[in-house]
Amino acid sequence: MFDRYEPKEFEAKWRDAWQEADLFVTREDPERPKFFGLDFFPYPSGAGLSVGHCRNYIPTDVICRMRYMQGYNVLHPMGFDSFGLPAENEAIKRQRHPWPMIQEYGATYRRQMDLVGVSYDWSRSFFSSEPSYYHWTQWIFKKLYERGLAYRRNAAVNWDPIDKTVLADEEIIGGRAERSGALVEKKLIPQWYFKITEYAQRLLDDLDDLNWPEGIKNQQRNWIGRSEGVQFRMKVDGISTGESLGATIPGSEIEVTNLDHDVSFEVFTTRVDTIFGMTFCVLAPEHAIVDTLLQHASEETVAAVRDYQAKAKELSDIDRQAESREKTGVFTGSYAINPANGAKVPIYLADYVLMGYGTGAIMAVPAHDQRDFEFAIKFGISVVPVIQPDEPFLKKYSASESFNFNQELANYSADPAAYSKSVYEAKDGVLMNSGEYSGLSVSEAQTKLGEWMEALEIGQRKVNFRLRDWLISRQRYWGCPIPVVHDRDGTMSLVPDDCLPVELPDVENYQPSDDGQSPLARIPEFLNTTTPDGTLGLRETDTMGGFACSSWYFLRFCDPNNFEQPWDVEKANYWMPVDCYVGGAEHAVMHLLYARFWTKVLYDLGLVKSKEPFARLQNQGQVLAMTPYRKPREGERLDIGEDGILISFEEAKQTPEDQLIWKWARMSKSKGNVVTPDEAVEQYGADALRVYELFVAPFDADVQWSNEGMQGAVRFLSRIFKLVSDLQPHYDLEWSAGIMPDTPDARKIRRWTHQTIQKVSDDIEKFSFNTAVSTLMIFVNNLSDFVKSADLSGLRLPVSEAIDSLVLLLAPIAPHTADEIWESLGHKGFTYHADWPTFEPELTVEDSVTVAVQVNGKLRDTLEMSASASQDEMESAAKSSEKIKVHLDGKEIVKVIVIPKKLVNIVVK
Numbered sequence: 001m002f003d004r005y006e007p008k009e010f011e012a013k014w015r016d017a018w019q020e021a022d023l024f025v026t027r028e029d030p031e032r033p034k035f036f037g038l039d040f041f042p043y044p045s046g047a048g049l050s051v052g053h054c055r056n057y058i059p060t061d062v063i064c065r066m067r068y069m070q071g072y073n074v075l076h077p078m079g080f081d082s083f084g085l086p087a088e089n090e091a092i093k094r095q096r097h098p099w100p101m102i103q104e105y106g107a108t109y110r111r112q113m114d115l116v117g118v119s120y121d122w123s124r125s126f127f128s129s130e131p132s133y134y135h136w137t138q139w140i141f142k143k144l145y146e147r148g149l150a151y152r153r154n155a156a157v158n159w160d161p162i163d164k165t166v167l168a169d170e171e172i173i174g175g176r177a178e179r180s181g182a183l184v185e186k187k188l189i190p191q192w193y194f195k196i197t198e199y200a201q202r203l204l205d206d207l208d209d210l211n212w213p214e215g216i217k218n219q220q221r222n223w224i225g226r227s228e229g230v231q232f233r234m235k236v237d238g239i240s241t242g243e244s245l246g247a248t249i250p251g252s253e254i255e256v257t258n259l260d261h262d263v264s265f266e267v268f269t270t271r272v273d274t275i276f277g278m279t280f281c282v283l284a285p286e287h288a289i290v291d292t293l294l295q296h297a298s299e300e301t302v303a304a305v306r307d308y309q310a311k312a313k314e315l316s317d318i319d320r321q322a323e324s325r326e327k328t329g330v331f332t333g334s335y336a337i338n339p340a341n342g343a344k345v346p347i348y349l350a351d352y353v354l355m356g357y358g359t360g361a362i363m364a365v366p367a368h369d370q371r372d373f374e375f376a377i378k379f380g381i382s383v384v385p386v387i388q389p390d391e392p393f394l395k396k397y398s399a400s401e402s403f404n405f406n407q408e409l410a411n412y413s414a415d416p417a418a419y420s421k422s423v424y425e426a427k428d429g430v431l432m433n434s435g436e437y438s439g440l441s442v443s444e445a446q447t448k449l450g451e452w453m454e455a456l457e458i459g460q461r462k463v464n465f466r467l468r469d470w471l472i473s474r475q476r477y478w479g480c481p482i483p484v485v486h487d488r489d490g491t492m493s494l495v496p497d498d499c500l501p502v503e504l505p506d507v508e509n510y511q512p513s514d515d516g517q518s519p520l521a522r523i524p525e526f527l528n529t530t531t532p533d534g535t536l537g538l539r540e541t542d543t544m545g546g547f548a549c550s551s552w553y554f555l556r557f558c559d560p561n562n563f564e565q566p567w568d569v570e571k572a573n574y575w576m577p578v579d580c581y582v583g584g585a586e587h588a589v590m591h592l593l594y595a596r597f598w599t600k601v602l603y604d605l606g607l608v609k610s611k612e613p614f615a616r617l618q619n620q621g622q623v624l625a626m627t628p629y630r631k632p633r634e635g636e637r638l639d640i641g642e643d644g645i646l647i648s649f650e651e652a653k654q655t656p657e658d659q660l661i662w663k664w665a666r667m668s669k670s671k672g673n674v675v676t677p678d679e680a681v682e683q684y685g686a687d688a689l690r691v692y693e694l695f696v697a698p699f700d701a702d703v704q705w706s707n708e709g710m711q712g713a714v715r716f717l718s719r720i721f722k723l724v725s726d727l728q729p730h731y732d733l734e735w736s737a738g739i740m741p742d743t744p745d746a747r748k749i750r751r752w753t754h755q756t757i758q759k760v761s762d763d764i765e766k767f768s769f770n771t772a773v774s775t776l777m778i779f780v781n782n783l784s785d786f787v788k789s790a791d792l793s794g795l796r797l798p799v800s801e802a803i804d805s806l807v808l809l810l811a812p813i814a815p816h817t818a819d820e821i822w823e824s825l826g827h828k829g830f831t832y833h834a835d836w837p838t839f840e841p842e843l844t845v846e847d848s849v850t851v852a853v854q855v856n857g858k859l860r861d862t863l864e865m866s867a868s869a870s871q872d873e874m875e876s877a878a879k880s881s882e883k884i885k886v887h888l889d890g891k892e893i894v895k896v897i898v899i900p901k902k903l904v905n906i907v908v909k
């Protein structure tokens with residue numbers, strides 16, 4: 001047996017042996033419980049894996065290996081998310097076809113994953129761009145279409161002029177495409193959508209039961225953005241064509257007219273209680289009623305409005321809503337009538353109101369809404385407070401005992417920020433300046449005003465969601481074709497099941513075009529086809545964005561080689577949901593929401609009985625590496641958030657010390673700071689890499705890569721080899737058949753062993769891998785110290801139990817090392833097939849404890865006592881200690897303080 005960690009001597013041998021034995025091929029024994037452990041579906045990039053990616057794969061591997069040893073059937077698959085823009089852009093850059101390219105990249109990933117000993121069942125692997133996979137992506141598309149959940153409409157979309165494609169809102173940051181950095185434009189083209197909004201409420205409700213990080217759940221809640229409010233009609237003054245209904249609006253002379261003939265628009269508000277504070281209205285610049293209003297406006301107004309509309313067009317929704325932006329707007333020349341009090345309020349256009357949310361029009365209440373407030377200040381519109389804040393609110397925000405609005409109003413031109421903090425958030429409190437509603441609480445007023453509007457049929461209570469339908473089509477080549485055929489007269493039909501998959505044609509030139517059409521539209525053999533009833537038709541040429549492919553791959557893993565159906569329902573029902581899903585926190589909304597949506601649709605179709613795809617979610621921290629930057633030179637511009645210019649390691653060598661800035665930055669190819677698993681394994685060994693990544697920090701914390709840390713891992717593994725080889729002469733393979741001795745030393749070793757089993761099992765379960773490793777370190781230290789001094793004769797059985805337990809607990813963490821030692825000890829087979837050690841609770845209990853004995857608070861002695869000693873026993877043991885007696889001599893004992901298992905303090909005078 002080796003007496004130190006020699007990875008080059010045995011790691012590759014074990015990996016070959018595992019492969020030879022098909023060790024990780026999924027077992028499906030109906031008698032056993034199941035465990036589905038899954039890593040986020042990776043896109044295999046040309047750069048290969050870094051040790052940063054391993055922080056995802058190694059921990060999942062540890063929990064899967066432990067579960068297998070605990071007797072579970074384990075599904076631990078890996079595949080490749082190979083359709084989509086990144087792959088296509090990379091292929092264009094390399095002037096290659098994406099398919100062979102991505103297969104090569106995938107093969108590199110696989111080799112690297114194998115190199116660090118991850119236990120994937122490769123017999124279940126696939127690429128999402130294989131026809132045998134996307135066949136079923138298309139099949140699911142059809143199911144969505146049949147249920148009315150996939151539809152096509154003309155839409156102003158975000159157009160990326162560099163990547164020449166449409167982007168989802170989520171793919172735009174600060175008005176630029178996240179991927180290409182292009183300034184995003186608006187373009188009107190027919191687009192395919194999935195109707196995720198129909199599932200908004202369920203997507204929200206079912207979050208509660210998921211074992212996911214709270215932060216991710218909240219991001220989803222905000223993204224779905226449910227709000228309850230009232231939607232009501234606002235009549236435009238002076239241009240109504242309606243007849244009188246013989247009633248007036250309460251408190252005014254204004255007649256209620258037949259709304260069907262009125263020029264009116266609807267507003268959505270969550271704060272109908274503030275309706276008396278409405279001092280203007282705002283329409284989104286794209287609002288359809290604007291044209292009508294302009295028919296009654298002066299030439300100058302028309303010109304100003306058209307100009308404003310044109311400018312708004314160039315901005316993305318996200319920019320329009322940016323809190324820091326100064327408010328802009330333009331008056332339309334028209335007024336609307338507040339239905340609650342008949343007041344005439346000016347109608348403005350402003351880009352902070354979005355067309356895509358609510359009704360694209362709002363009642364503006366500057367006293368209680370931050371954005372309206374900023375707008376009112378800028379345009380000199382009055383601010384009418386209508387909510388008297390309650391006491392706790394006043395205490396929190398205002399120094400004065402009585403809250404004086406006039407004073408506040410006087411203050412806010414001087415310091416708008418101070419006012420807005422004190423007033424606009426007033427969500428609790430009592431109404432004022434609100435006619436008959438004054439004196440009611442906010443919630444009472446909301447109910448009453450809602451009822452009143454419903455009775456008069458001016459409006460109704462409504463739930464709104466911020467969530468938008470999911471834009472799925474891409475005008476690009478490298479994606480899953482949409483299985484739809486367009487008839488001559490424009491009707492659409494689905495491609496019949498027996499004609500699936502609609503295969504992507506193998507072409508040389510697949511560059512995107514400038515006209516917004518997919519390159520597939522230029523390929524006649526693909527484009528021209530027949531409709532199901534035999535007439536000539538044209539294929540849909542848009543492809544699906546990559547998020548479609550990753551919305552169901554976990555289901556395919558349950559039954560990946562099925563050619564008859566996407567999966568066998570029984571198999572999916574056995575394996576789903578994924579018990580533990582591991583990946584980066586950056587996927588909080590898109591992928592994780594889309595996959596939940598598809599799963600719910602498939603649930604409704606009876607194709608899977610799990611309503612949610614991922615029962616538990618874990619997000620790993622990143623690996624950071626020391627990265628060189630240099631100070632900017634005169635006139636050099638820095639990227640946002642940076643204080644230096646990123647340089648290569650080569651350039652760093654040439655740069656004077658005082659110009660260099662070294663910083664921890666996320667490991668990535670673009671930063672040139674990547675350490676590959678190949679390098680790490682070559683230099684230190686695969687198990688050392690595994691131990692290091694698990695031990696260096698809590699799973700979800702960022703990690704600073706260090707070579708010293710790797711050496712520490714090597715030393716730890718070497719200590720294990722040394723310990724076991726030292727103990728080998730005392731090792732008995734058949735220890736479990738013997739009768740354990742019951743001496744204090746035997747009990748001590750067994751206590752260490754069983755405590756370690758308990759803690760390591762529990763820690764792995766909790767994803768606390770760093771403490772699992774440190775527990776093993778303590779165990780190894782205790783045993784190493786013990787063997788140095790103790791007489792081991794008579795301890796063969798507890799020592800052997802300790803060694804076997806150590807090796808098996810180590811097996812998921814450092815599997816090569818574990819198998820090497822296991823074999824050297826004389827065991828047959830792999831640790832993977834051995835049973836996970838279990839602990840006996842009574843053996844974990846400490847039977848002796850160290851108690852501190854103080855006199856007047858000063859430590860004078862420490863005593864070993866039975867852990868079950870009573871307070872009286874502790875006290876008398878302390879008093880009879882020779883060292884203590886010296887300090888008690890001739891003194892009077894005033895009192896004795898006893899803390900069980902820890903301390904006795906004797907107070908004397």
Ligand code: ANZ
Pocket residue numbers: 225226227268269270271272274284352353354355356357358359360361362363364365367368369464
């Ligand atoms: C009056 C009011 C008074 C409002 C007040 C808020 C506070 P959530 O919760 O996000 O649904 N709003 C409605 N439609 C809008 C649109 N298309 N673009 C921009 N803003 C819009 O927010 C709903 C509130 O956001 C609505 O309630 C409306 O302003 C505004 F003290 O109406 B509120």
